[in-house]
Amino acid sequence: xxxxxxxxxxxxxxxxxxxxxxxxxxxxxxxxxxxxxxxxxxxxxxxxxxxxxxxxxxxxxxxxxxxxxxxxxxxxxxxxxxxxxxxxxxxxxxxxxxxxxxxxxxxxxxxxxxxxxxxxxxxxxxxxxxxxxxxxxxxxxxxxxxxxxxxxxxxxxxxxxxxxxxxxxxxxxxxxxxxxxxxxxxxxxxxxxxxxxxxxxxxxxxxxxxxxxxxxxxxxxxxxxxxxxxxxxxxxxxxxxxxxxxxxxxxxxxxxxxxxxxxxxxxxxxxxxxxxxxxxxxxxxxxxxxxxxxxxxxxxxxxxxxxxxxxxxxxxxxxxxxxxxxxxxxxxxxxxxxxxxxxxxxxxxxxxxxx
Numbered sequence: 407x408x409x410x411x412x413x414x415x416x417x418x419x420x421x422x423x424x425x426x427x428x429x430x431x432x433x434x435x436x437x438x439x440x441x442x443x444x445x446x447x448x449x450x451x452x453x454x455x456x457x458x459x460x461x462x463x464x465x466x467x468x469x470x471x472x473x474x475x476x477x478x479x480x481x482x483x484x485x486x487x488x489x490x491x492x493x494x495x496x497x498x499x500x501x502x503x504x505x506x507x508x509x510x511x512x513x514x515x516x517x518x519x520x521x522x523x524x525x526x527x528x529x530x531x532x533x534x535x536x537x538x539x540x541x542x543x544x545x546x547x548x549x550x551x552x553x554x555x556x557x558x559x560x561x562x563x564x565x566x567x568x569x570x571x572x573x574x575x576x577x578x579x580x581x582x583x584x585x586x587x588x589x590x591x592x593x594x595x596x597x598x599x600x601x602x603x604x605x606x607x608x609x610x611x612x613x614x615x616x617x618x619x620x621x622x623x624x625x626x627x628x629x630x631x632x633x634x635x636x637x638x639x640x641x642x643x644x645x646x647x648x649x650x651x652x653x654x655x656x657x658x659x660x661x662x663x664x665x666x667x668x669x670x671x672x673x674x675x676x677x678x679x680x681x682x683x684x685x686x687x688x689x690x691x692x693x694x695x696x697x698x699x700x701x702x703x704x705x706x707x708x709x710x711x712x713x714x715x716x717x718x719x720x721x722x723x724x725x726x727x728x729x730x731x732x733x734x735x736x737x738x739x740x741x742x743x744x745x746x747x748x749x750x751x752x753x754x755x756x757x758x759x760x761x
Contacts, residue, residue, distance in 0.1 A: 417475050418431065418474065418475040418476070419475070419476050419477070419478030419545075419547045420445065420449060420475050420476070420477060420478055420547075421449060421477060421478030421479060421547040421550055421551055421554065421586075422478065422545055422546030422547030422548075422579075422583065422586060423445075423586075424582070424585050424586060424589065425589060426442070427442075428441075428442040428445040428446055429441070429443070430442070431475070432445065435467075435470050435474060436470070441467065443591060444460065444463055445460075446589060446591050447591050447592065448463075449477065449592065450554070450586060450589055450591075450592025450593045451591065451592050451593065451594070453554055453559070454477065455479050456477065457471045457472045457477070478547045478551065479554060479555050480497065480498075480548075480551055480555060481555050482495040482496055482497050482507075482555060483497065483498045483504070484496040488736065488737040488738070488739050489739055490736055491511045492508065492510050492511070493509040493737075494506055494507075494508050494509075494737060495507045495508070495509065495556065497548075497551070497552060497555075499524065499544060499545075499548040500524065500541075500542065503525075503541050504524075505523075505524055505548075505552075505570050505571075506570055507520045507521060507552040507569060508569065509556060509562075510736050510737070511558075511561065515563040515564055516558065516561045516562050516563055516564070517563070517565070517566060518553060518556065518559075518562045518566070519565075519567075520552040520553065520565060520566070520567060520569050521544065521549075521552065521569030521570035521571055522544055522549060522567055522569070522571040522572070522573040522575075522576050522579070522583075523540065523542070523544060523570060523571025523575065523576050524538075524540075524541035524543075524570070524571070525538035525539050525570070525571070526538070526571045526572055526575075527540045527575060528572050528575075528605055528638070528639070530605075530625075530637060530638045530639075530640075531638070531706060531708070532627075532637060532669060532671075532703065534703045534704075535570045537703070537705075543571075543575075544571070544576065544579060545579055546579045546580075546582035549579060549580065549583035550583050550586050550587060553593070564599050564600070564601070565587065565595065565601075566601045566602075566603065566623075567580065567600075567601070567602040567603055568601070568603040572604060572605060572607060573602050573603070573604055573610075574604045574605075574606075574607050574610025574611055575607055575610065577609075577610035580602070580614075581613065581614070581618060584597070584618055584620060588600070597619040597620045598619070598620075598621065598662070600620040600621065601620060601621040601622070601623050601663075602614060602618075602620055602621070602622060602623065603625060603667060604622070604623070604625065605624075605625045605638060605640045605644065606624055606625075606640075606644050606652075607640065608644070611649075611652070615656055619662060620662075621663040621664075621665070622658075622662070622663070622664050622665070623665040623667050623696070624653075624664070624665070624667065625638065625667050626646065626666040626667060626668050626695070627668055627669050627675065628675045628680070629646065629680060629683040629684045629687055630680075630683060631645060631646070631647075633674075633675065646687070647687070650687055650691070653691060654690060658691065658692045658693060663693075663694075664691065664692065664694075665693065665694055665695070665696050666693060666696065667696050667698060668696065668697050668698065669698045669699075669700050670697050670698065670699060670700065670711045670715075670716055670719060671709045671710075671711065672709045672710055672711035672712070672715050673709055674709055676711065676715065676716075676718075678722050680719075681719065681723045681725070681726045681728070682726055684723060684726070684728055685723075685726035685727050685728050688728060689727065693729070694728075694730065694731060695723060695728055695730045695731075696730075696732075696733050697716055697731065697732045698733045699711060699716060699733075699735050701735070701738070716732055720732055
């Protein structure tokens with residue numbers, strides 16, 4: 407007999423499993439295959455937090471499930487609420503690391519912005535998340551948890567993958583999470599209610615376009631190679647013109663939307679020359695350009711813009727034949743920029759651990 411007790415096997419977190427996987431897991435425990443459908447409804451439709459709540463599964467099987475698995479739900483550890491109703495939730499998926507989800511209520515819709523990674527490899531100049539470095543991919547369970555553990559989940563009409571991380575750098579888990587969010591007998595969110603924002607990394611972009619029907623948003627921010635490279639180092643590996651050629655091979659004429667996100671830095675990337683260049687690049691693609699006001703982050707000297715200048719640039723784009731919209735700024739009083747709250751929390755934890 408050894409002096410040390412053997413560690414108990416780690417339990418599976420079922421959140422993030424699709425129906426086929428839940429069925430296979432049930433069968434592996436000696437349960438009927440149709441239990442996978444039951445688990446799907448309990449996890450994703452009825453949003454239970456314990457096996458005891460699964461009342462159409464026998465007590466024997468519920469005890470068996472509890473012995474081998476957990477639900478995988480984890481509540482947020484912090485919340486900040488803006489005067490405009492926006493709420494930023496902080497989750498702690500791993501010790502020492504946090505990610506953010508943002509709930510944005512409007513009159514006719516409520517949007518949830520979720521994260522896909524802890525930190526990010528892309529290191530865009532204007533993004534606080536990139537300053538953290540890369541600390542790991544979120545699992546499909548940790549991504550879906552940001553929706554299911556949200557107190558306002560019943561009010562959510564739209565989901566955007568525009569939080570921390572580059573979604574297509576974590577393509578396996580992101581596609582799995584979207585599958586779970588859209589399961590017909592579960593949450594049943596339409597793919598047309600989901601938008602994924604990306605810098606366009608491969609092979610993730612190809613897989614997303616081929617395997618998923620959700621909307622696509624491409625981070626652009628400048629139509630000029632050298633200028634975009636200064637803002638987004640990924641331009642060296644994935645030049646924007648190469649992205650455009652790829653996107654021309656797909657149809658966006660139906661319900662699936664293609665958007666180019668464009669953070670406006672006053673006097674830097676909002677000139678008539680930028681508008682004309684955008685028109686030349688995008689003229690043969692059914693798309694729109696979404697203009698975004700820059701949220702400043704510490705240590706980065708990029709120029710702001712104001713409402714008037716934003717409207718002028720929007721008009722320049724429309725005069726050039728480019729469909730343009732302006733994204734309303736929300737939550738500016740609660741560490742609004744992506745990655746700000748998690749960076750603050752992690753710095754606080756580091757200070758506490760040293761004291």
